Amino acid sequence: MEKELLQEDSQIIVIILIAIMVLLLMAVSLVLFFFFSRKKIIAAELEKANLEISYQKDLLHSTIEVQEEERKRIAQDLHDAISSKLNVVSLSTNFLIDGNLQEDEKDRTLQHILAVTTKTLESSRRLAHNLLPPILENFGLQAAIEELCDEFICSQKLQIDHNIVYTNLLSKNNELHIFRIIQELLNNSVRHGNATKVTLQMNEENEQVFIKYSDNGTGFDVESVNKNKGIGLKNIESRVDILDGELSYDSKIGKGATFNISTNTPKQ
Amino acid sequence: MELTRYLGFFSTILLIVNTILYLKALYENKAFKIFTFFLLISCITQISMIVIASVFHKNNLFITNIFLILQYVVLSFFYKILLNSKWVTFLLFPVLLFLLFQYLSDTSLFFKYNGIGMTVTQLLLIVYSIKYFYNSLQEKDSLFIYVNIGVFLYLICSSLIFASGNLIFDINIPVKTYDLLFKSNVILYIIFQILIFIEWRKNYYKKIHRS
Numbered sequence: 001m002e003k004e005l006l007q008e009d010s011q012i013i014v015i016i017l018i019a020i021m022v023l024l025l026m027a028v029s030l031v032l033f034f035f036f037s038r039k040k041i042i043a044a045e046l047e048k049a050n051l052e053i054s055y056q057k058d059l060l061h062s063t064i065e066v067q068e069e070e071r072k073r074i075a076q077d078l079h080d081a082i083s084s085k086l087n088v089v090s091l092s093t094n095f096l097i098d099g100n101l102q103e104d105e106k107d108r109t110l111q112h113i114l115a116v117t118t119k120t121l122e123s124s125r126r127l128a129h130n131l132l133p134p135i136l137e138n139f140g141l142q143a144a145i146e147e148l149c150d151e152f153i154c155s156q157k158l159q160i161d162h163n164i165v166y167t168n169l170l171s172k173n174n175e176l177h178i179f180r181i182i183q184e185l186l187n188n189s190v191r192h193g194n195a196t197k198v199t200l201q202m203n204e205e206n207e208q209v210f211i212k213y214s215d216n217g218t219g220f221d222v223e224s225v226n227k228n229k230g231i232g233l234k235n236i237e238s239r240v241d242i243l244d245g246e247l248s249y250d251s252k253i254g255k256g257a258t259f260n261i262s263t264n265t266p267k268q
Numbered sequence: 269m270e271l272t273r274y275l276g277f278f279s280t281i282l283l284i285v286n287t288i289l290y291l292k293a294l295y296e297n298k299a300f301k302i303f304t305f306f307l308l309i310s311c312i313t314q315i316s317m318i319v320i321a322s323v324f325h326k327n328n329l330f331i332t333n334i335f336l337i338l339q340y341v342v343l344s345f346f347y348k349i350l351l352n353s354k355w356v357t358f359l360l361f362p363v364l365l366f367l368l369f370q371y372l373s374d375t376s377l378f379f380k381y382n383g384i385g386m387t388v389t390q391l392l393l394i395v396y397s398i399k400y401f402y403n404s405l406q407e408k409d410s411l412f413i414y415v416n417i418g419v420f421l422y423l424i425c426s427s428l429i430f431a432s433g434n435l436i437f438d439i440n441i442p443v444k445t446y447d448l449l450f451k452s453n454v455i456l457y458i459i460f461q462i463l464i465f466i467e468w469r470k471n472y473y474k475k476i477h478r479s
Contacts, residue, residue, distance in 0.1 A: 010445045016432050020425050020452055027424045031417050034401045042408055 062234040069231065074127070081123035085116050092116075133179070141175040142166045145182055149200065152186055160186075162200040169204055170243075170263065177239040178209065178263075185213050185259060188232050193217020193257065211261040219251040272447055275454040280314050282461040286468065287311045293472045299349040299412060300472075306342045307464070309335070330378040336430070337367060340389035343419070347396035350412060351403065356396060363388060381433030390427040394420060411471055418463035422456050429453045 092113050096106060136144035142164050149160045170178065182200065189195040195217030202211045225233065236259075240247040244264045251257035290304040313335040320328040341360065348356040367385050371377055377385075397420040404410035429449055435441055 010441060012432075012435065013441060013445045013449060016428065016435075017448055017452065020428055023428060024421065024425050024456075027421050030398075030401075031420065034405070038405050038407075041405055045406070 059234070059238055062231055063238070066231055066235055074131070077123075077127050081127065082120055085120040085123070088116050089113050089120075136176065136179055137172075140166075140168065141170070141178060144179055145200075145202070148179070148183060148186070152190070158186075158190060158195065159197045160200060161198070163202070164200070165203045166209065167204065169207060169209055174243055174263070177243055178211070181236050181239050181261065182211070182213070184232050184236050189215040189217050189257075193219065195256065209263045211259070213261075214256060214258040216256045219253050219255050219257050221253055222249070222251055225251075272451050272454065275451065275458065279454050279457045279461060280318070282458060282465070283307070283311055283314055286461055286464050289465070289468050290472075293468065295472055297411075299346055302342060302346045302349065303412070303415065306339070306346065309338055309342065313338075327379050329380065333371075333378050333382055336382075336386050336389060337364075340393065343393050344396070347393070347400065350400050350416075351396060353399075359392060363392065381430055383431040383434065386430045387427050390423045390430070394423050394427070397423070409471075412467060414463045414467035414470065418460040418467075421463075422460040425456050426453055 092109050095101065096109055101109065133144050133147070135147050145164055145166075146162065149162045152158045153160055186198065189198055193215055195215035197216045199214050200211075201213075202209065204210070229237070237247060240261055246262050246264070247259070249257060249259045287304075287307040287310070290300075290307050294301065294304065313331055317328045317331050320326050320331065340363070344356050344360050348354075366388070367382075370382065370385050397416050400412075400416050401420070404413055404416075429452065432449070435446065435449075
């Protein structure tokens with residue numbers, strides 16, 4: 001009888017011991033679970049960071065490419081529009097000094113020199129203007145965009161329907177970004193899209209600038225463009241990134257393209 | 269019985285070694301200082317318990333009771349820094365008030381295992397340690413993670429051991445059976461101390477030797 005009681009009481013201890021074992025097992029599995037989850041989370045974060053780095057590299061790459069292309073363009077322009085014309089001037093002047101020219105020939109050569117210099121002056125002004133439009137500095141973004149549109153209308157036979165409402169919401173630097181984006185969009189429409197008609201709307205609301213741009217060009221396949229973006233689009237994207245804004249675009253082959261851009265940076 | 273004594277002796281040695289190591293390091297870190305203080309208290313408690321039991325042959329349980337309260341307070345401050353949360357201090361006062369009420373209403377509790385009180389304090393510490401696990405999920409190597417594992421494992425099991433501690437006063441249970449509980453507690457305590465040592469070796473040994 002006493003022995004039985006003894007055993008019964010010991011059983012409590014045994015149960016407690018089993019409970020401790022179970023608790024220990026659960027605790028250890030929780031600790032293991034913690035370590036494995038941590039490993040997984042850190043791996044995922046590392047991957048994210050690597051992706052970010054590769055994106056940054058890509059951006060840097062395209063920036064350098066854009067820069068090189070721009071340099072090439074400027075060099076070409078300088079060569080075509082200025083150097084060659086100045087060569088003509090120099091040659092003609094040499095003729096005037098050395099050659100025994102008739103009065104009327106002299107007169108003609110001088111007229112020619114004057115015409116060429118006037119043209120060269122005009123070209124150099126246009127070049128400088130293209131690099132950094134003075135109107136943006138002096139008269140603000142709205143005037144600059146309107147002038148840009150007028151230029152396109154005059155020279156490219158493009159019909160632009162523009163409605164621009166803007167009141168010094170952004171800093172000078174950001175205004176330049178907006179200007180460049182619109183310049184790039186117009187260039188793309190003409191160069192790649194062969195568009196004849198463009199609609200540009202810009203307005204502001206709650207300290208945000210909204211731009212809606214659409215053309216009637218040949219358009220592009222959004223999916224293939226997403227996979228392999230051209231320099232122009234990358235350029236627009238990185239500028240929108242700097243503005244801390246949002247960019248969305250839609251297009252179908254043969255049906256033109258639409259771009260929506262909004263900024264999020266209030267005036268600094 | 270002999271084995272339990274040796275294990276107990278071994279765990280005390282480990283505790284003393286850890287305390288000396290942490291005291292020597294005394295790193296410029298509030299959590300580290302508090303934890304060193306906790307080790308110091310544990311060390312004093314352990315030694316005084318051995319002295320009272322073996323020299324004076326008296327019931328040393330009241331020291332355990334005091335130590336468990338101190339452990340709760342010190343580790344609460346420790347986790348308050350690690351978790352950076354006000355809640356830890358908010359909870360400290362009501363729990364201490366509850367314990368005060370418990371011991372005042374029944375002073376004999378000092379010479380027994382206070383099952384409810386101890387479970388409450390230890391469970392709170394376990395919750396803090398789980399919260400710390402959660403917080404350090406995103407960090408590659410966080411400080412005191414090994415100590416945290418030790419606290420978690422030791423407290424989760426020892427809370428059950430302490431809660432059933434009063435069974436020792438049940439004369440029907442043979443000492444030999446009860447010894448199993450003591451043994452498991454001591455083994456867990458040794459694991460706890462080893463984890464504390466790993467923490468020191470991993471995070472502080474190098475820093476000390478670099479400076």
